[in-house]
Amino acid sequence: MxxxxxxxxxxxxxxxxxxxxxxxxxxxxxxxxxxxxxxxxxxxxxxxxxxxxxxxxxxxxxxxxxxxxxxxxxxxxxxxxxxxxxxxxxxxxxxxxxxxxxxxxxxxxxxxxxxxxxxxxxxxxxxxxxxxxxxxxxxxxxxxxxxxxxxxxxxxxxxxxxxxxxxxxxxxFYQIPSREVCLRGISELIGNWISQSSHHVVWLNCKAAFGYEYLFTNLGDEFNTQIHVKNLAMFKKMPEILSYVTTDRRTQIHACRHPKDEEFFQGNRLPCGGTAADGTPLRIISIKPSTMWFGERTKRTSVIIKTGGSSYRACFSFHxxxxxxxxxxxxxxxxxxxxxxxxxxxxxxxxxxxxxxxxxxxxxxxxxxxxxxxxxxxxxxxxxxxxxxxxxxxxxxxxxxxxxxxxxxxx
Ligand SMILES: [Zn+2]
Ligand SMILES: [Zn+2]
CATH class of the missing domain: 3.60.15.10 (Ribonuclease Z/Hydroxyacylglutathione hydrolase-like)
Structure with missing residues (x-):
């Protein structure tokens, strides 16, 4: 700050x-x-x-x-x-x-x-x-x-x-894994999850601020999909990002928000309320981008931490x-x-x-x-x-x- x-x-x-x-x-x-x-x-x-x-x-x-x-x-x-x-x-x-x-x-x-x-x-x-x-x-x-x-x-x-x-x-804060390393970790976690079935979805628990677009565009390319967001207004003037986000809830990767989104997630619901067309309950994991740091002598640095049954933190740093x-x-x-x-x-x-x-x-x-x-x-x-x-x-x-x-x- x-x-x-x-x-x-x-x-x-x-x-x-x-x-x-x-x-x-x-x-x-x-x-x-x-x-x-x-x-x-x-x-x-x-x-x-x-x-x-x-x-x-x-x-x-x-x-x-x-x-x-x-x-x-x-x-x-x-x-x-x-x-x-x-x-x-x-x-x-x-x-x-x-x-x-x-x-x-x-x-x-x-x-x-x-x-x-x-x-x-x-x-x-x-x-x-x-x-x-x-x-x-x-x-x-x-x-x-x-x-x-x-x-x-x-x-x-x-x-x-x-x-x-x-x-x-x-x-x-000696080491913070590079953007590329963090992205690889997140991609792997998402890939392993959403490939299981079309009912396996991911919620990216991102704050409402500019800075996560790098994640959206790279994940969009990797999985050939669009990311669900609450509205497109903030991306309207960013054509290189706009094509990676959507307001269509039928996607497996969400970054939508709701004032009570954490509660929604606890109840196995997406913040947008999205459900499967055939009524099958969704299987949701949440990934919260957070800064992680490691000391000078730390050799192995994991960029994904499991924090609950279906919630994870993933390393991501703006600084x-x-x-x-x-x-x-x-x-x-x-x-x-x-x-x-x-x-x-x-x-x-x-x-x-x-x-x-x-x-x-x-x-x-x-x-x-x-x-x-x-x-x-x-x-x-x-x-x-x-x-x-x-x-x-x-x-x-x-x-x-x-x-x-x-x-x-x-x-
Ligand atoms: Zn959504
Ligand atoms: Zn800033």
Whole structure:
């Protein structure tokens, strides 16, 4: 659950994933994905009013996020203020102080976050350095090294700060089986069950949120079937998923919901009330996708756990594990890391402390030259260590306005 307050130290005039309180004064908004804990204040009347009186304030997000957001009538007023951006295509955005007319330019690139449909990370590049806001993410080991926009040529970009999805940044969550491994386990369980007869059905006990679509499309392909859902409205704008879901109850895989669905299941009923045409009682198993984690030394990791006579939990994670986050951070070696989430059972202090070890060491820092008179000159020596983690070796002279240079964290 994100506790990010909305603003980054380097670019404090933009707000991300928070739209209330001091964020009401932002010059641009960014939404990483459509999960409620990242949308606080997004439908607030104060924000709505501010937009009506502004010429320049916009909300930036991916095309999919735009569609998902506007699909909900409560957010329909955003339509004229949303600017969807293509993935992996750097876009220059002007941050304008409408009172004084002062302008700051920043280049933003959306990177895939692997968390749910439309989810992205935002890379900001401007006068105050390169900053990466991850939103919520699930990246596998090695994914960062394959992201072109985190590199200049063959070198890793010099990242000043990362605002991190630290949900599982705790050694307890060392391993979380990969998406593919989890899917294989779930497929096997479903295959073994539904192949017994047409009266053997499966209920996927998924929460009402975006993120399970990966499961629906893969199971749909594997078993050449559609998944029963309560309604299609939330999938209307996702054509690549729409063909995998149905409101026809005569299917063997269900992900439908009912306010009392757990009770229904106890009574051997599907939440949708679906029955066999010939009256034969259905044989139902439930599978609840849940996050499972394993310590560093655990060798065998089962992704399916039987929790009752006909209920199972199956491993499924929207967030990166400890080892995946570590891989990501040690590849990028940012100067600062700010956690957006406090792992369960930990304090903000604990996670901050743990993250400190992943920040670039002072001894790795090359000389920075700070000129307060509007010119920020930065020179950087090539890191002589591992060839894969060399920083960009540019010597840049960048002109900033006085306002921009003020408070720069570059020393
Ligand atoms: Zn999320
Ligand atoms: Zn159903």
């Amino acid at each position: 994100s506790s990010f307050a909305g603003r980054m130290k380097e670019y404090p005039t933009v707000s991300l994933d928070r739209f209330d309180r001091e964020n009401l004064h932002a010059q641009a908004y960014f939404l990483s994905h459509c999960h409620k804990d990242h949308m606080k204040g997004l439908k607030g009347p104060l924000l709505k009013r501010k937009l009506q009186f502004s010429r320049t304030v916009r909300l930036y997000c991916s095309f999919v996020t735009k569609e998902l957001l506007l699909n909900n009538p409560k957010y329909a007023f955003w339509e004229e203020y949303i600017v969807p951006l293509e993935l992996e295509s750097p876009t220059q955005i002007s941050l304008v102080d409408e009172a004084s007319g002062q302008k700051e330019e920043v280049v933003v690139t959306l990177l895939p976050a692997g968390h749910c449909p439309g989810s992205v990370m935002f890379l900001f590049e401007g006068c105050r350095g390169n900053v990466l806001y991850t939103g919520d993410f699930r990246l596998a080991v090695g994914d960062a090294s394959r992201m072109e926009h985190l590199h200049s040529g063959s070198r890793v970009k010099d990242i000043q700060s990362i605002y991190l999805d630290s949900t599982f940044y705790d050694p307890r 990166s594990s400890y080892s995946e986050i570590k891989d990501f951070l040690s590849y990028l070696q940012p100067v600062n890391i700010y956690p957006s989430v406090v792992p369960i059972g930990r304090s903000l202090q604990d996670v901050t402390q743990l993250l400190r070890t992943m920040c670039r060491k002072r001894s790795d820092e090359a000389a920075f030259v700070y000129k307060p008179l509007g010119v920020l000159k930065r020179s950087r020596l090539q890191r002589a260590s591992d060839g894969n983690t060399k920083r960009s070796t540019t010597t840049k002279t960048q002109t900033c306005t006085d306002r921009v240079t003020e408070g720069c964290s570059v020393k």
